[in-house]
Amino acid sequence: xxxxxxxxxxxxxxxxxxxxxxxxxxxxxxxxxxxxxxxxxxxxxxxxxxxxxxxxxxxxxxxxxxxxxxxxxxxxxxxxxxxxxxxxxxxxxxxxxxxxxxxxxxxxxxxxxxxxxxxxxxxxxxxxxxxxxxxxxxxxxxxxxxxxxxxxxxxxx
Amino acid sequence: xxxxxxxxxxxxxxxxxxxxxxxxxxxxxxxxxxxxxxxxxxxxxxxxxxxxxxxxxxxxxxxxxxxxxxxxxxxxxxxxxxxxxxxxxxxxxxxxxxxxxxxxxxxxxxxxxxxxxxxxxxxxxxxxxxxxxxxxxxxxxx
Numbered sequence: 317x318x319x320x321x322x323x324x325x326x327x328x329x330x331x332x333x334x335x336x337x338x339x340x341x342x343x344x345x346x347x348x349x350x351x352x353x354x355x356x357x358x359x360x361x362x363x364x365x366x367x368x369x370x371x372x373x374x375x376x377x378x379x380x381x382x383x384x385x386x387x388x389x390x391x392x393x394x395x396x397x398x399x400x401x402x403x404x405x406x407x408x409x410x411x412x413x414x415x416x417x418x419x420x421x422x423x424x425x426x427x428x429x430x431x432x433x434x435x436x437x438x439x440x441x442x443x444x445x446x447x448x449x450x451x452x453x454x455x456x457x458x459x460x461x462x463x464x465x466x467x468x469x470x471x472x473x
Numbered sequence: 474x475x476x477x478x479x480x481x482x483x484x485x486x487x488x489x490x491x492x493x494x495x496x497x498x499x500x501x502x503x504x505x506x507x508x509x510x511x512x513x514x515x516x517x518x519x520x521x522x523x524x525x526x527x528x529x530x531x532x533x534x535x536x537x538x539x540x541x542x543x544x545x546x547x548x549x550x551x552x553x554x555x556x557x558x559x560x561x562x563x564x565x566x567x568x569x570x571x572x573x574x575x576x577x578x579x580x581x582x583x584x585x586x587x588x589x590x591x592x593x594x595x596x597x598x599x600x601x602x603x604x605x606x607x608x609x610x611x612x613x614x615x
Contacts, residue, residue, distance in 0.1 A: 344507035348499070352515040357601055360522055364608040427582045429504045437509065438586040442568035446553050448511075449593050453550045456600040460543075463607040 318373045328359035345433045492520040510590035514597025522605045542599045549596025556588045
């Protein structure tokens, strides 16, 4: 497929399906993010990029055998990794036993919030979330520096 | 031309207010239902992106001036980190919200989470608007 417009739309559709899976897995917070960022903003940004460049991919000049091999090996390794995964909903699965599951019980007493996800993100792991916010801030600064034209140039156009 | 007019009426006048309202709901109801600052910020930013897509970049720039949006990106992070500094000044540890209300530590937690989620929301919303405007502000070959 060489039509990049269709590729961008397919990525958006895939993200939206990913959001649906997250709802099935009882993770509405993640589904929200996936639908808004993956299917929404990311698709718009890709289309904005395509409007600046070209909507058709150039034919490859080199052989595609090596990249194909790398993709197959990586896919096989990931598939092999699923053999060791616990069954869905297994109470003994590591994710349900580590780190300390008492977060869920303590939240009611210490933070008193029905949404444990918010309590963990903003209170128990406040440092992490501060770091994530700083990452977004840094990324936006980077895009500004790279893409934005200086004011002088804009006035002259 | 007619179809563009319908798009403007339906999308802008009907959809955008509800998108903004839903973003605020996700922001301030994040303690009870799914959502929080990050999701709310993205939805809020998406409303501005929609506005820019329909009415053009110049009109959107008038609604969200560069000087304001640029400062909001930094303000959100400052609000988050500032909450941590306030808890330190009140004698607690960095981002230890219990000290925000000495009588009811649980209320302190609520206030602290409200403040930091608001900070995340402001930074993400302004960041998404800036990202889109930076991309859309360039012309082919410039």
